[in-house]
Amino acid sequence: MAVRLATVRTATQHEVAAQSASPWWRTAVVYQVYLRSFADGNGDGIGDLAGLRSRLPYLSWLGVDALWINPHYPSGGADGGYDISDYRAVDPEYGDVSDLEALVEDARALGLRVVLDIVPNHTSDQHPWFQAAQADPDSPEASRYHFAPASEEPPNNWQSLFGGPAWSRTPDGRWYLHLFAPEQPDLNWRDPAVAEDFEQTLRFWLDRGVSGFRVDVAYGLYKDAELRDNPGAYSPTLFGHGPEQAMTWNQPEVHDVWRRWRSVCDEYPDTMLVGEVCLADPEEVALYSRPDELHQSFCFRLLKSGWSAESFADGVRSALDAFGAVGAPVSWVLGNHDKDRKVTRFGGGEVGEARARAAALLMLSLPGSPYIYAGDELGLPQADVPDEARRDPIFHRSGGARAGRDGCRVPMPWNGAPGVGFSPAGAAAPWLPIPSTWRRYAVSRQARDDRSMLRLYRRALAMRAEHPALGSGEASITRRGGLLTVRSTADGRSVRCVVNMGEHTVILRTPGTVLLCSAPQVAQTAQTLALPANTAVWIAED
Template sequence: MATSSTKKWWKNAIVYQIYPRSFCDSNGDGIGDIPGIISKLHYLKELGVDVIWLSPVYPSPGYDNGYDISDYKGINPEFGTMEDMEKLISRAKRLGIKIIMDLVINHTSDEHEWFKKALAGDSKYRDYYYFRDGKGRKAPNNWGSFFGGKAWTKTENGDYYLHLFSKKQPDLNWHNPDVYEEITDIMRFWLDKGVAGFRCDVINIIYKESLENGKRRFALTGKEHYLNTEGCHELIQRFNAEVWSKYKTFIVGETVFVTPDDAKLLSDESRKELDAVFFFEHMDVDSRGVKWFKKAYKPCRLIRILDKWQKALEVPANYLENHDQIRSVNHFGNTGKFWEKSAKLLCGLNLCLKGLPFIYEGEEIGMTNGDFRGLRDLKDVESASVNQAMKRLLLVHSIRRRLILRTTRDNARTPVQWDSSEGAGFTTGTPWLKINANKSYINVKDEKEDENSILNFYKKMIEYRKGSHALNEGTYRRVASPSDVYIFTRESDEQRLYIYCKVGS
């Protein structure tokens, strides 16, 4: 049943992201599933998790590993059944763990029933998407796709449809009120089943203000017409007023290209939009505008960026890795001699910052990037698209291989290493993505038995955070320090803590 209560139960929560395909496989088909998640709920409870963010489990052709949804009210048979999902929600609730689901509403799969009807000529469903005639032999505008290439694909009828991501992910037309009714009905469907909220995928680009040509730039030409538009704010406010506020929800948005001022508008409590937002600036600390082209990582940049966001937002959504980013120990640490110390330092940093800490599966044992041999080992659609784009730039294979392997999203999607067996305790079959050979020493079983392990450090840090008024409610202030040492205080009426993090090598 819906409730009008506005209690912010999530304010001091520890959130753990599960990428279902790679978490735990219960039936030996090499793909993680919902029964596998259920089997690990006690592990998550012992870790100290309050909320599970579940990446998409909906039916999907799997072109973008679930972020191309073909049925918002179903469960992908690869992951289980609706009965399994209801059991997960119920059993997690019994342990005091809430579930938030990924909600992808910028686009659907091209295999969604709406898009199939649109292609068949149904005028109602054609208006669910952006179908436009070309300009002569050219696409309707010059916009670029997040995955590289053009943002328009020509249909057999000769017109074009818009897709800011893959051509398998056509964008929804939020100017159409029927789209609003369809999506809010989907939200209520899952909230009535007992989920506690949503992580809203690329939520700040869903409303296209116009389809005019964009200013030409190296990447994402056209974004000024859809990024953080006033129409987007109005939509989110309606979601909040008409759906989310009727339930005890936690809503976090993935928000691309946001500045602190943008993020405040999206998450300030008085505006009644999102509860929190993910920002990306710290993820790009070593990038040259595009994540595939790197520059030297300088700790002072990371410190400056984190400090800026700590000051800007009341409740920052803090994370150091997720399913779209490389492993944090590779990104900000040292995977050689100082692997363990790096992982523990990053744990302490994440759990001591002001705001909500998000932990990604495997992060708590110090999992590292995949040990892929070549591009053929990868399954990520973004990596495949970027490889084609790099070919068009005439980059030779050795350079493409080096650039893509160190940055591919598959680095964070290798199966969780539960033990040192051949299938890493993840599966008894052939895993969908190559398991890292370092499972022999980076795995849950061994780390559980070592009181000084990364896993047990996480448990102690989470327990300490939950008992610390300064970490839960205290203010944040950076202290002057050397360029590679991040020193800040967390202070409440009862407690003052000084946190020292040497984020340089």
Template sequence: MDGSWWRDGVVYQVYPRSFADANGDGIGDLEGIRGKLPYLAELGVDALWISPIYPSPMADFGYDVSDYRGIDPLFGDIGTLDALIADAHALGLKVILDFVPNHSSDEHPWFRESRRSRDSAYRDWYIWRDPAPDGGPPNNWLSNFGGSAWTFDAATGQYYLHLFLDKQPDLNWRHPPLREAMYESMRFWLRRGVDGFRVDVIYHVMKDAAFRDNPPNPDFRQGIDADAHRFLPVHTADLPETQGVVAAMRDVVDEFPGRVLIGELYLPLDRLVVYYGENLSGAHLPFNFLLIGTPWDARSIGDLIKRYEAALPPGGWPNWVLGNHDKPRIASRVGAAQARVAAMLLLTLRGTPTMYYGDEIGMRDVPIPFDEVRDPFELNEPHKGLGRDPQRTPMRWFPRSGAGFTRSTPWLRIGDDVDTCNVATQADDPRSMLSLYKALLRLRRDTPALHGGDVTVLAASDAVLAYERRSAGDRRIVVLNLTDAPAALPLPEPTGVVLLSTHGDEVRGELRPNEARIYRAS
């Protein structure tokens, strides 16, 4: 496994609707992404993960797939993707696609045929059940987007399952023909040169064969938590049989040398690591989102690092994430000053980091008035603050109308800090967030201890986290002040030089507010 690009490199998530609009319709597209590949190469990332671009009615913005082997005209066509892949590879960038195996669109030909009659050859490609004795849903399973996970189909007299929107019927992974069709869809893209997949909600693909009710959640807070949290998903998520599906997906990916399988998993640590599979036969990188929910303080983060490292199976490679299209942006969660500290944390921990587009310029969540909301999650759970539009707003390229994202009206509003929060302005400022990210990515790439060495937590005080990265005698010490006050170093200051500070200088001694440093330890 030594030297694998997905171990040494950095992944950059592109939300295609919001990255770059080349055709001027206000929605990002593949040609727009293709035009920004030199930016990504100069930034210093190694792979771009593109959220879904398949044909879709866009009920959930591409996570409702109507054809697993095509490109939605909104984004371009297969020829455009082929050109994007070729250009990316020429620049030394890998391309990762989203794969959405839990559900399709209700407009997918498979589902249209499935619902035609109970005798359809595609009936078992989806999950159909008779009503309960009272005529209601078969059990108490809930949709992650609110309400029952079952919708009644009057034409055939049965309910179909959808753990998300009713426009997203769940596929039946207990049915061998469905499995084979999905594996062949993966091969379709791998043959075209795609370098791997990020697999959407991979832990949901198998459901309880007996369709038992989920138990009540004793911690549910009425009026605050999403409706889906009323019950614990013990029969709709993370079933033991899921591991067989993950292993089979891994087998497909392994047919093509040098590809990667990444699994989306919102699970506790002890369950997360199971998805590496027996003898590392599962996902190369089961996504570790634990930093997103961990309290932003030195002791909590230090404890997480130690617990995660201890829980990894032998040979399992760690990974870290600060944000994505489903979660509030890091600059909104911890503030602009601490977002710089967070950047150093993400890019100096052991393992593969995944960046979210725009974090490198410090983008924050943009408040979206309710009459402009596009996210079905927010529309189904109104006014709970659960919507995902604020973190999906367009990338800012220039300090002007449309932010260089589009020459027309953008699909979501851009925000009011575009004058300073944009690539062009920050590119010329050596102390900007963009300059910090470039310096961190360059240092990480050039330093074996940072992209491949071991990690040891040295200290975690009330304010400061310190850890060592080491590789073949090369030692780097990282110290992070997670507060907005000056803080003493929790260990004797390393005698080596300060390689990088989030404040842009080489001052030694006490850490300043919101400062993080990397030392070359002698």
């Protein structure tokens, strides 16, 4: 027989959070908007702030609490907006500062908060500082970057994360550091002028009503003062950077930056900082979220784990232990703009979709703050972008050996019209080509289909808002073979999330009420439930 789902009111998490004394960010569901690919308001084929404003009702309907917007600033265009030339402006392709202010106001009216991306590790080579530093080696701006004198060889063995050496030359022969693309010179945070300028930038946007910042490369900023060789080489297969990158990342001085930024945010009630901290050791990641530093730092273990009960159990347990030790919530991530879409990572096709549905229920059951990447709620797969259309510097700097990240950045499908509703009728071609098959994933289609991935996310978010044990409870994790169970408890009520990551159906005892199942139908009796492979269920214990 088909499982009966408990009936819930479609309350949103932000409605419940408003009634709680706990800070909103500790349990907030944050929706990541890749601005260039979300919604095109003016028909130029590029997503913009006007398009995003028009889609805010969708985010409210979905039930998220906040949106994080990838960089909106003027940029050199070398790395998807992460090479910034002006930190206190809006790229004309996206609108202007008044458009962002209007977005914040509209979002607030819907109960949504707006979090901006900020990039303190490096600027664009088009930034006025770097232009001045290139023109005059003795200028004050030159000390704000890492320059080394002209020589035959680079100063050390450091490598760019995008491929090749991390050092390039200026026209006068000096070397400059860029741990990403050559168009992204790294800032020298040992120069006080850098810190002072960024604090002005924080206040500029906080004064316009934003609720915080996602901090790019928060584990970077400071480098070894003596520019000594790294003992190893960058490896994209690691969970994050470890001892092999000892001279380029995770220097002790960086924590003082976050203490200063935390003090700035403390001047603006209810604002927050979440850091991108790609380190191998979760205990090191958690240190960035100590009470006087960042409010959150991303936990990437699930994002980088294969479909394995052992890997997921270790990822959940290690994160809860590490962040619990510093009193911080875990920021859970299953997808973002830097990683292949989870449907594809988990096997693709029907299997990948089933696993992505189950993983979503697991993440949304965990205590802390889950981040949802735009399009993951639709079950979008990794798109196959033709080589001639690729924009990612990873693809180009590796000579095509690494596919890069364009496949997870393809524009959102909104309806079944030509162009899937990303742009208005008669618009220019989208900045990345949209697969012709993506109409099947469109928001308009899935919103009408009770079995769709989108409707599953909406039900899960509504239930998460209703049940304190989901999102804010104390959790315990057990694993038996391919069966992973997370039991969360708050206010004397418990909810179990059980995920079958094995190959065969498992019979569960189900005392209590089945709230939600990731599969449309499962066999159930009064006391048991047959949980198929690649399926998750939420059970409220009586």
